[in-house]
Amino acid sequence: MTTEVVVMNRAGVALAADSAVTVDMGQSSKVRDSALKVFMLSKYRPVGVMVYNNASLLGVPLETAIKLFRKELGRTGHANLENYGDALVDFLENHRRLFPEVAQDRYFVAALEVEYERIADLVEKALASGVYGSGGEEEQETAAETANRVVEERLAFWEGLDDADYYKVDAGDIVGRNSGVVHGVIDRMFLGWTGLSDEARRHLYKIAENLVGKDYFPPDVFTGLVIAGFGEDEHYPVVQHLQVGGMYGNRLKVRPQTLHEVSDAVPSEVLSFAYRDMVDGFLDGISPAVFEHLGDVAAFIREMPVRALDGVAGIAPEAKEKAAEIILQESSRKAAEFARNVLRGARARRGQIDQAVEMLSLKELAQVASTLVGLSSFEHQMSLDREMVGGPVDVAVVSKGDGFIWIDRKHYFPKELNNHFFENYFDGVAEGDEDVVREEEEEETSDGE
Structure with missing residues (x-):
């Protein structure tokens, strides 16, 4: 299990993910906090991607597949963010060496x-x-x-x-x-x-x-992809969500989800993926578990007075029946009013948060995304169940002008011992682009990206 969060407004989009990963080992399993879930989708274009649930496709780590796609993509850009997702799907479907x-x-x-x-x-x-x-x-x-x-x-x-x-x-x-x-x-x-x-x-x-x-993805098998950033013709960030349920007959079973776009009508948005309960509970001001029982509570408010009346002795049947009708009308009205007030309160709270997010800087977008992932991690830490969300939180920000920028990133090797990696990072760049490369190298803070 994992928690991943996207926070975006007109300025850009922040991506944050925890590091927990469950490794199945036959009859047992272990939870490790070393998984990489946030990646650049392009070294040269403002696009990032997050992976959740199953981190491999047909046994191939998605990290490997994404980096091979990134190498093939090179400096190629697409008019719309959605085209990057389509290009990634085409790459995976046609890579016979990876997926024979x-x-x-x-x-x-x-x-x-x-x-x-x-x-x-x-x-x-x-x-x-x-x-x-x-x-x-x-x-x-x-x-x-x-x-x-x-x-x-x-x-x-x-x-x-x-x-x-x-x-x-x-x-x-x-x-x-x-x-x-x-x-x-x-x-x-x-x-x-x-x-x-x-x-x-x-x-x-x-x-x-x-x-x-059939349109069914076993919960423990499918892979989630969250692609976020800007197409060449897009001035505000877009998020594309895909679910991948394997590959059959050289065709990737990809279920497209809702496309989320920042616009003048929707100037900000906060999205959560995989384990969402804690994040959604914070955004709505009410736990999703309570939401699930909202109908039961409303039914109790509606029916309980009538049940109580049935237990009252000494009332003539006709009078009791008439009183029950009057009470049921009023209790039904109160039950509906209760449900409306709860939903209205949740919408109002989320609306206030969206308004606050609309005004955030790029740095603050990253802080909010990281904090929301941290809340889920803290919830699991305080639970008696196995911690399924945790470890370091990787955070990146994507903006139209600066591209993909790491804010927090765990390292699996020390930078000072691996100068060759950074020297070779932009191998193959066209002659005359040295200044661009130098600027990007100065911004590059990833250990393996």
Whole structure:
């Protein structure tokens, strides 16, 4: 888990991310605070990118892929910020050395195993909640029926999802090409499930097709990309949010999210990604957990007086019914008023913060972004659960005139011992650009960027 924050106004955009990363190690996992999540997307253009959730694509670190893209991009600029995201997607889709078909098929099988494990867990929970005898043929048949039912229900879930129309692939062809592997995974994952019907096996195969073709990204698998900065024709910052759910048939499964743009109508904005509860709670003045129960509280306000009236003895039924109607009208009005006031208060608080952000300098944008990430880190530090947000906070600011500037950046090597890195950083720059390079080298504070 991670927390990433974007704070922007007409002057520029600040990016901030923590350093926590969860490393799965078979039956256990460790949380480390050394992950790099903020990167320059171009050495020469005012564009940055943040990565959250899964930091690799088909086993390739996104850090590596982003830096290869940056090298290929060179000095090329794009009219709009959104074009940089499109160019990155095109680069990833067409880089066969990084993502050969064998790697794509391997990713598909791994994602399928995760889904089948989820189904197996659902079956185990269903069996655990049932009442069974001490053993025997009758119990085995009941367990088999339960397993078949759970598989059927899981297929119904997948069939109810929208198609992933944002990328064109033939799911049947991709799964058909790996049909032997799919059936092998089914045999291995559901070995010992005596009584698993042929229909259930067909359902499991159909789920494999839906995994490719439906608009669903398993929460622990997808990669989030937050691209922020300026296109050549843009004077105010723009943020593009993409979610990547793997690659199938040489096509990247990319779900486009809302494009956020600073304008005269929207002069500032604060955005949070990945773990958002603490940041959203601060911005709205109310915890998201409370928001989730707002409807329950409103229902309590509406219904409780009537329930209390039912418990009052000595009132004639007709009189009680008439009184209940009057009370329900008033309590319903109060419940609706309560919900409106809570929502109005949240909107007012966020509006005040947006107004304050509108007036911030570039330095202050960075401070706000860093502080909001720090709040999430502090919340996890004070929790009894494992700290999923933490470590040093990397902060960068992107402006139209100055480009990508590091404010805070963790280093994995000492600068004074690696002069060769900085001397070679701008290798390949066209002759005559030495002054530009010198200025950029003076601003460059990254250890590996």
